[in-house]
Amino acid sequence: RIVFFKIHWLFMQGETRMMRVMVTGGSGLVGKAIERVLQEEGAREGEEWIFLTSKDANLMDLEETRAVFQKHRPTHVIHLAAMVGGLFKNMRQNLDFWRSNMYINDNVLQTAHEVDVVKVVSCLSTCIFPDKTTYPIDETMIHNGPPHDSNFGYAYAKRMIDVHNRAYFEKYDRRYTAVIPTNVFGPHDNFNIEDGHVLPGLIHKTYKAQKEGTALHVWGSGRPLRQFIYSLDLARLFLWVLREYDEVDPIILSVGEEDEVSIKEAANVVVQALEFKGEVVYDTSKADGQFKKTASNTKLRKYLPEFTFTPFPEAIKKTCDWFVDNYDIARK
Ligand code: NAP
Ligand code: GFB
Secondary structure, three states: OHHHHHHHHHHHHHHHHOEEEEEEOOOOHHHHHHHHHHHHHOOOOOEEEEEOOOOOOOOOOHHHHHHHHHHHOOOEEEEOOOOOOOHHHHHHOHHHHHHHHHHHHHHHHHHHHHOOOOEEEEEOOHHHOOOOOOOOEOHHHOOOOOOOHHHHHHHHHHHHHHHHHHHHHHHHOOOOEEEEEOEEEOOOOEOOOOOOOHHHHHHHHHHHHHHHOOOEEEEOOOOOEEOEEEHHHHHHHHHHHHHHOOOOOOEEEOOOHHHOEEHHHHHHHHHHHOOOOOOEEEEOOOOOOOOOOOEOOHHHHHHOOOOOOOOHHHHHHHHHHHHHHOOOOOEO
16 A cells, blocks of 8 residues: 555656646747747756647637647647737737637637646737836736727737736636737848848848948937847747746746846847848938837846846847848748
């Protein structure tokens, strides 16, 4: 009998340690960064990782969502899948951003609950906070007023994740949570100039200007301010949130307020990384979008006072090198 109980105890220990983590949006900028950090640092004992692309399931479709959850039976989910884009794509497609992300988020969270997923870590963004606000912005301010007009569709859809999480906690005691990254950049980004974010857009445009001997056109005045987080740093923070963070309330994952840079400063870092010698022109006929969305990472620092971010110029150089080396396969 003692042997039986010993085997049973060992099995239960093993059972409690088993984590089958399914990453929705696993083929994107953030998903690829998480995959790479796991390859470099190794998964923990008892962790099994599954990275989904939209080919595995269109998560806007409830039946396809249910099928992929039934297939993999995850115990944990990192929910990255979303319709994502820079300022100009958001300004063109607010309705699509609203509907696509509402469908995806409701399907994923409801299905996770149905198959008894223990924990879901979803994604908000620092661009969803109220446009008229005091600074620095913190996690308590998400619903304190309307977001910037340029991306209200995406912003409201993302805010509903926080509403979902609170409602699942109230009704089913589900401890589903969310992180709030600031602007992310890195390898495997979307370098499409019309649809992508500013840094991949500037890297692609500088690369083209260099090859064609033309000027680099930075859109807007260059005055807006942004905090940028390197995707590999964000990936490490995601793993910590999945494994150690137990709150339902969301947590901002960002560099500090003191690391905020202007678009102009960011453009200069890209120019230096690619050793571009041509003219840099500011096209003020293009929108600036939100002037600033300065976020506080005080809550993160309370948990991880020692976490170090990759210095911005080093992260930009690594991203530029990746883009040049992978030009043929990069999304552009
Ligand atoms: P991304 O590079 O555009 O990747 C999006 C991922 O979602 C891809 O894997 C894509 O699959 C998948 N996807 C899109 N629509 C789908 C659908 N209908 N069904 C299934 N999968 C679908 O995005 P990202 O930059 O990694 O963003 C990841 C998360 O971080 C998102 O929730 C985003 O809102 C959030 N976030 C991003 C930033 C940023 O600056 N990038 C900042 C804050 C928050 P395919 O590859 O097959 O298309
Ligand atoms: O990353 P981005 O497109 O979006 O940055 P946001 C836009 C800022 O960069 C504006 C300037 O001030 C633009 O004028 N900019 C300069 C450029 N050159 C370029 C360029 O080549 N491409 C782009 N895209 N911008 C987004 C939200 O806001 O933040 C999204 O709309 C998302 O919903 C994202 O959450 C994280 O930082 O302004």
